[in-house]
Amino acid sequence: MNLLDGEAIAAEVQKELSERVRKLSMNGVVPGLAAVLVGDDPASGLYVGNKSKAANSIGVYTETHKMGADTSTNTLLGTIKSLNQNAKIHGIIVQLPLPSHINSDEVAAAIALEKDVDGAHPTSMGRLARGEEAFVPPTPLGIVEILERSNIQYDNGHIVICGRSNLVGRPLSLLLQRKITGGNATVTVCHSKTVGLEQYTTQADVLIAAMGRPNLITKTMVKQDAVIIDVGTNRVPDSQKKQGYRFVGDVDFDNVRSLASAITPVPGGVGPMTVTMLLSNTVFAAERS
Ligand SMILES: NC(=O)c1ccc[n+]([C@@H]2O[C@H](COP(=O)([O-])OP(=O)(O)OC[C@H]3O[C@@H](n4cnc5c(N)ncnc54)[C@H](OP(=O)(O)O)[C@@H]3O)[C@@H](O)[C@H]2O)c1
Incomplete structure (x- = not known):
């Protein structure tokens, strides 16, 4: 099992961004x-x-x-x-x-639109849906970056996304199915009204959980050697912690990790990449200006 270290990937991307900021400042x-x-x-x-x-x-x-x-x-x-x-x-x-x-x-x-670095404007989403250049919300961008920098090929693969929010699931499904290298996935999007979630999740080469439901994805819902991306950030009570809580993902990490070929932890997976890709969008906006 390969642990996908979002902190390390974020540090690598931020180093590249610092260099781009340095070049901009020279101008x-x-x-x-x-x-x-x-x-x-x-x-x-x-x-x-x-x-x-x-x-x-x-x-x-x-x-x-x-x-x-x-x-x-x-x-x-x-x-x-x-x-x-x-x-x-x-x-x-x-x-x-x-x-x-x-x-x-x-x-x-x-x-x-040219300052919409969170990809929040409806036109940004519309452009993304049409396969045009657009600012994309940072969380989906960060997930694609994790997959690419970890050499996870998903062209022609089946990606199942659990969640269809405007911040995560929906733009992510659009990104992954783009007709470009680094796209071309067959994407299934599940949501709270999906009947029999497991019949979809067990088909996934890459399973992305973005529901906000602690530990909902269990071992029986995952195919052997699947790649698992856990977006969920759920606060659960924990009397062992000084603050009285800890964060867990949407995936039952301890039991699923042995099945997965690669998996993101929570915390330390998608979270650090979200902030980093916001910076990436900002640097890009400045370069374009
Ligand atoms: N790490 C990060 O940087 C980061 C960034 C953003 C979000 N998050 C976390 O990711 C999670 C999702 O965030 P969000 O903003 O997308 O949340 P959201 O707006 O509440 O959307 C949740 C989605 O999950 C679906 N869903 C809920 N319960 C389900 C179930 N039992 N089975 C299948 N689908 C289900 C919902 O379906 P319906 O559409 O039918 O309601 C909805 O589409 C949260 O834990 C959030 O904290 C983390």
Whole structure:
């Protein structure tokens, strides 16, 4: 069994990105990433903090726009409009979830397409669906990067994705079936209404779990020698830990690992690649500007 080390792959990609940032700075361009954080959800604050720290470590300029939980949609749209016009900023992310009174689709659609480094704009998804160049959400991009850098060939293979969210499952299915080298997979997408999940998962050469259901994928649901990518990040109580919880994936790692030819751990698999591919999109946006 080959453990797919997301931390190590992320470090390799970030090293390459630092070099690209250095070249940009020689031309007087410093890539800039703006994060908009609405409300005071501690987890969201932590995610934005981690993204900024990683960005700064490779020389990307960051700014965080903290806005109160009672911010109106119009005020938020005004902030996005000014960031769209700010030449120092090449990428804009709006941390989700937004307070329920804000229409997140309207907010995503307000981000300038050339700064949409989270791939949140509906046109970005539409372009991806058409096989055109587009910003792709960082998590699916990170998964493809893990597969490619681990020399896992999936052209002509059968990939089964459990989950169809706009952030992960849906864009991932579009990426993997692209008619290009490094695409061409036959993709099956399962979801909560799929009847008999196991009959699909046991057919997968590459099984990708992105449901947010702790340890749902068990040994009997996996084919011998399958590659397993576990996106799930679920907080479960653990009295042994100082903080009282730990994170587990959607895959019953301890029992599935002996069957798999390769598997990502949680934590330390897909997570570090998500942040890294956000940086990759930001550096690309700056190069293109
Ligand atoms: N590591 C990272 O960087 C990273 C990044 C993003 C997300 N995540 C994690 O990945 C997980 C999924 O995130 P998300 O944003 O995609 O979640 P989401 O928006 O809640 O979507 C979950 C998807 O899983 C499907 N699903 C739920 N229960 C299922 C079941 N029993 N059988 C089959 N499908 C089922 C849902 O189906 P329906 O469409 O029918 O509801 C939905 O499509 C979460 O644990 C999240 O924390 C991790």
